[in-house]
Amino acid sequence: MAIAGKKILRKNVARNIILEGMMEVYNTVSSTYGPRGRTVLFDRGTNAKLTKDGITVAKEIKFSNEAKNLGALLIKEAAGKSNYMSGDGSTSATILTANLCKEANILLQQGVDINDLREGFRIARDTVLERLPEYKKEVHSEKDILEIAKVSANGDEEVASFIQEAFLKIGDNGIVSIADSLSRNGKTTVNIATGLEFSRGFLTSQSVNAVNDQCILKSPKVLLSNQVLNDVQELQPIVQSLQLSKTPVVIIAPDFDDEVMAWFRELLTKKTVSGSLVLAPGTSKTTIADNLLDLSVMLNGKILGDDFSINEFKDEYLGTAEQITITKGKTIIVGGEIDQKRFDEHIELLLAKINHDSSELGYSEYEIEMIKERVAKMTGGVATIYVGALTSTELGEKKDRYEDAINAVRSALKSGYVIGAGTPLLKISFGKTPEMSPPKALAYKAFMKAIRMPARKLIESAGEDPELIISEILSAKEGSGFNARTGEISYLLEDGIIDPFEVIRNTILYSSNMAESFMSIDSVIISDVPNLTFESMDEVLNEDGIKW
Numbered sequence: 001m002a003i004a005g006k007k008i009l010r011k012n013v014a015r016n017i018i019l020e021g022m023m024e025v026y027n028t029v030s031s032t033y034g035p036r037g038r039t040v041l042f043d044r045g046t047n048a049k050l051t052k053d054g055i056t057v058a059k060e061i062k063f064s065n066e067a068k069n070l071g072a073l074l075i076k077e078a079a080g081k082s083n084y085m086s087g088d089g090s091t092s093a094t095i096l097t098a099n100l101c102k103e104a105n106i107l108l109q110q111g112v113d114i115n116d117l118r119e120g121f122r123i124a125r126d127t128v129l130e131r132l133p134e135y136k137k138e139v140h141s142e143k144d145i146l147e148i149a150k151v152s153a154n155g156d157e158e159v160a161s162f163i164q165e166a167f168l169k170i171g172d173n174g175i176v177s178i179a180d181s182l183s184r185n186g187k188t189t190v191n192i193a194t195g196l197e198f199s200r201g202f203l204t205s206q207s208v209n210a211v212n213d214q215c216i217l218k219s220p221k222v223l224l225s226n227q228v229l230n231d232v233q234e235l236q237p238i239v240q241s242l243q244l245s246k247t248p249v250v251i252i253a254p255d256f257d258d259e260v261m262a263w264f265r266e267l268l269t270k271k272t273v274s275g276s277l278v279l280a281p282g283t284s285k286t287t288i289a290d291n292l293l294d295l296s297v298m299l300n301g302k303i304l305g306d307d308f309s310i311n312e313f314k315d316e317y318l319g320t321a322e323q324i325t326i327t328k329g330k331t332i333i334v335g336g337e338i339d340q341k342r343f344d345e346h347i348e349l350l351l352a353k354i355n356h357d358s359s360e361l362g363y364s365e366y367e368i369e370m371i372k373e374r375v376a377k378m379t380g381g382v383a384t385i386y387v388g389a390l391t392s393t394e395l396g397e398k399k400d401r402y403e404d405a406i407n408a409v410r411s412a413l414k415s416g417y418v419i420g421a422g423t424p425l426l427k428i429s430f431g432k433t434p435e436m437s438p439p440k441a442l443a444y445k446a447f448m449k450a451i452r453m454p455a456r457k458l459i460e461s462a463g464e465d466p467e468l469i470i471s472e473i474l475s476a477k478e479g480s481g482f483n484a485r486t487g488e489i490s491y492l493l494e495d496g497i498i499d500p501f502e503v504i505r506n507t508i509l510y511s512s513n514m515a516e517s518f519m520s521i522d523s524v525i526i527s528d529v530p531n532l533t534f535e536s537m538d539e540v541l542n543e544d545g546i547k548w
Contacts, residue, residue: 007526009067014524015105021071022518025061026098029054029079033091033454034421035155035485036461039397047392052154053400054091055083066526075101078514082506084329088152088408089503092422092454096511099453101518103446108519112439117519120443123434125512128451129505131428135418136501137493142168144417145409147496151420152408153401155485158188163405166190166383167413174380176410177325177332178387178402179216180395188388193322195334195382196298198281198291200252202326203261206268207276215276215326220248222319224292225304226280230257234310239264239273241315249275250324250331252295253304254288276326287370294374295319297346300339334382343378350375411500418504420497422455423473423481425504430474451508458484 009017031038032052040057041050051057058076063069075097082093100121107117139145145167150160166176169190175197202208207215221242229235229251242249251264256277267273282288289306296303299319304310308317322335353363353371363371387402389395418424429448433441455473456466462484469482472489481492492498 005527009524009526011522012105012109014067015108015518015521017065017067018071018074018518018521018524019101019105021063021065021068022075022098022101023071024063024068025058025072025075026094028061029057029091029094030098030457032057033095034458034461036458037154044396047396050393050397051400052397053404054094055079056400058090058094067524070524070526074514074518078510082503082510085502085506085510088404088411088500089507092503093507093511095453095457096451096507097514099450100447100511100515103450104443104515104519107442107446112442114519116437116439117443118516120436120440121447121512121515121519123436123440124444124447125508127431127434128425128428128508131431132418132424132501132505132508135424136416137418137498138416139412143496144412144498147498148409148412148417148500149405151497151499152405156401159398159401159405162188162190162385163402163409166385166406167409170381170383175332175382176385176406177334177382178385178399178406179323180387180399186388186390186394189386191384191386193335193382193384194298194338195321195332195336196294196377196380197330197332197382198377199330200279200281201328201330203256203277203279204265204268206265207274207326213327217248217250217275217324217326218322220250220275220321220324222295222299222301222321222324223249223251223304224280224296224299224301224319225251225253226289226292227253227305228255228257229253229260231310232260232263235260235263238313238318239267243273246274249273249318250278250326251275252278252280252292254280254282278326278331290370290374294346294378295333297343298333298336298338298378300337300342332382334384347375347378408500408503411502412498415500415502417498418501419479419481419492420499421458421481421484421492422452423492425451425508426455426470426473426481447512455482458482462487 028040032040032054037052039050039052041048042060043049049056058079061072061076063072075094078097079090079093083090104117104121108114139148142164146160146164149163150157153159163176167174169192170176175195202215223238235251239249261277264277268275280288281291292303296307296319299321301319302308302317304313320337321333324334325332350371354368354375385402387395387398389398429452433444436444452470455470459466459469459482462482464482464487469489473481476489477491479491479493480489481497482488483490483492483495483497
């Protein structure tokens, strides 16, 4: 019996095969880019999935070639991180990461020292980040919201109009979420309800729907606790009473003992209960207590450890909600049987703290800002967009567009926006190269060449010549760029072609960070699979020195 071993790939051979995997992900994901981008279809278990969402496409790509798959994992990490931090930009991050790594690999094969390469890349990155705010503007009008949503939804005006309606109804501090609405007429509607959102996700993956990576619970009960839950025997009667009525349960506490976690996971696995365990929001005892109090008011429940002990428990102490959606990183609560008098008194108490002089009540400016944020969250409301579609395939594709556009608007409301179509990066890339050593200057120019690719891809997708169009953009008046829908150079703000500032900033940060990781690769260790061949630097290369 043969013993499985390992294969070690070194230096250029290792980087080439890693880059090959990256470029295959890039070629597939970038095909979805912009208003002229295409969709990608793949199998999602019981149904087909059709999407233009870059991160969704990237997540589905996995190669049987283990070394190429490592490259796919690297580029997916950069795209995923950018998407997680700003809610959009996964396709842009994929384009930038692949091309930054490609340019780095060319210079390494030409003998440029890695330290000079790294330094040149860092200088270029910092130059881009310093100049990017020059293009930044704040969201001032309803039209800005509409246009940002439209760009992120690949030009879909219907998607943009529903998102605009939702944000206008709930304001800057409200929450916009999406839900399914398969129906005969396929109509989309917007519903406004009370609710809030916090940045804590599920601890129990067994409660998650594998198709959409989230846990959606209809009419659940909520147990709130201000103490660590470490006794299964104490929790069993509470959960068992809900099992009998088949009511979903969400338990929110500062922490859970391993035994409690294992017990609840077993219940979920056996499907004897539906629900989730979620950590209470907050970073200290004080903030956790404050947030639990807010939740108890919104859910009209009581807090274990504050309002009652486990021996005094009654079913009516549990909070209620119309729906709770839990993802890996956040929980959205919609609706519930709010006691209006209790709610009004709680808000009045918080507002009284804000309206007093902070020094008079002993509150710092930071604490006052935190109280303002709590009030904003509780009074903002939740706008749920019920996405209409005739088939599940259509529904999945539309939901991806809604989700990207909602995240883009939220990011822009927080941090502003820049003109779109890759124009800021394009213009910054043609700036004067600072004085530095020749190897560092080569690296600097390579970085700037790579960040032109988002604009080039949009131009290519419209069937135009990038060299000719880029020359026209650079000589056009300030604020002009390429409109991929019309195929013309135009004033982008008037056309509503704008991108959230944080999305562009984060794509530069995370793609350049991944490029640094890539250039430092010296060896790749993989399984020594019989008959597995690898493309290497010894094969015929293209003019850039890479074989694709």
